[in-house]
Amino acid sequence: MKHLPAIAGGQPIRAELLPFAKPTLDAADINAVSEVLKSGILVDGPRTEEFESAFAEYTGAKYAVAVSSGSAGLHIALRASAVGHQEEVLTSPLSFPINANCILYQQGIHTFVDVDPSTYNIDISTLRQKITMRSKAIIPVHFAGQPCDLDPIYKLAEERNLVVIEDATQALGAKYKGKKIGSMDNMTVFGFDATQNLTTGEGGMVTTNSEENYKWLKIFRNLGLVRDPDLLVSPEGPWHYEMQDLGFNYRLTEIQASLGLTQLAKVDDFLKRRKEIACLYNEAFTQLHSIILPFQMPDVESSWHHYIIRLQPDLLTADRLQIYLALRAENIAVDVNYLPIFLHPYYKWLGHPDICTLEGSLCPQAEEIYKNIISLPIYPAMTEQDINDVITAVKKVITYYSK
The missing domain is CATH 3.90.1150.10 (Aspartate Aminotransferase, domain 1)
Structure with a gap:
């Protein structure tokens, strides 16, 4: 009976179910969240900016924009790339559906590219075959946390004038040829749900080395609003803000950012x-x-x-x-x-x-x-x-x- 599976009448290995995934939280996480609650500043505060700076430093990127989820990050990354009506975005089918949903949000066309049978990441030769005149962007998915073979992807993108947005929602801390994922010049999207290596409950981050992308990501994250006096069309005073594009409420809260900071340290x-x-x-x-x-x-x-x-x-x-x-x-x-x-x-x-x-x-x-x-x-x-x-x-x- 010792070697007989429980489903066949044997004794189960465990008396209670071992969860498939579980966040790692400690007193530092709890205290950090508590301090934010006591401060009364729950959104658009110093914790979010601090988290963004620390995350950019960790990944090696120039800029980082905190968002409400990895899904939100993918969406505004496509929007910042000006992907629009009937333009094709090539991506892997082995992913959570939001990977393709964000393309539909932009009225684009998703083109699924088959995967390599060894790594389960996007297959480079198939990717090359799938590119058409309407192709605008590639979203390589770092499946299960293993980075895609990025050099040929970026080379192909440069040849065909395509944008690359890395889906690194599962790959925080992963490295490609010695460099951390998120340090490239493109946009890279991370996720912070409860199963991730860093959790804020829900949340995400977009990294980039482009100042232009950085500015657009911040606008699209925050309802399309602009508050910087230097960027206002008709400034009226210190209170003034303007909606300069169609954006979304994709902000990360101060509570989440505070948790993200303590998690990032670990x-x-x-x-x-x-x-x-x-x-x-x-x-x-x-x-x-x-x-x-x-x-x-x-x-x-x-x-x-x-x-x-x-x-x-x-x-x-x-x-x-x-x-x-x-x-x-x-x-x-x-x-x-x-x-x-x-x-x-x-x-x-x-x-x-x-x-x-x-x-x-x-x-x-x-x-x-x-x-x-x-x-x-x-x-x-x-x-x-x-x-x-x-x-x-x-x-x-x-x-x-x-x-």
Whole structure:
């Protein structure tokens, strides 16, 4: 009975469910939030500016603009890039739907590019083939925290006069060829939800080295309003402000910024812990030949937002659903990240010829990968016992169902 999965009548590895993700918060975080509440300044205060400056310094960018979410960041980055009606934006289908939703907000056209079967990041050769005369921008997604191969992407963008907006919502602290993600001249978008390596509950940041982009991002974040006396069209006095473009209420609160500051001070420790857990998983699962472990390119350092195993159906007697349920029965909360965006009902219903395909597969690699992947818990708050329980459960279930 010891090696029999709980789903088949054995004893579960854990008595209580191990969460899939959990934020790492301490007294410093709580005190920082409390101090803001006591101050009475809850928005448009010094904490937000301090957080932006500290974040820019951490990533190596000249400028950083705090926003209410990573989704908001992607939206205003596209708006600052002047992406408009019927202009194409190329991106990966393996992402959360907002990656493509923000393109629709700008009345653009999303063009999904298939992914590399090893890294699960955007495939460069396919990207080149998908570019047309209407293409305006590329949004490479650093999937699960592993940076895309950026050099050929930027080279291609320069050749075809395209804007690059990096989706680094899962990649804070990750590096490409020794440089932190977010330090490039383009715009890079980060997210701070509860599962991220830095959390503000909800929130995000856009980094850039362009002063022009920086100015537009600030305008679009704050309802299109301008208060700088030097930029006003008809200044009337110290109280005066003007709406100079169509913007959005995408501001980060002082409460969130205060939490972001204390979290940012611990990001490198969080990253170190995630890498330690990933190394322990890699070492423990090496002999499980019916699964494929995460592949890492030699010139990158992942933030390990997700640790994803890929099942090999030909070597197993169970499908992904059965494996998923078996791990849950062991009280290990696993997940699946992500359903290719174009397979969501809304995107099928749009009827665009690149989306509503009647036969064949739009991005066959992405669809095949999705069918067989499972994400395991990986976050700094995990104890040694938590990690050992995940390892034991995976070995137990995969071994039982292996041919």
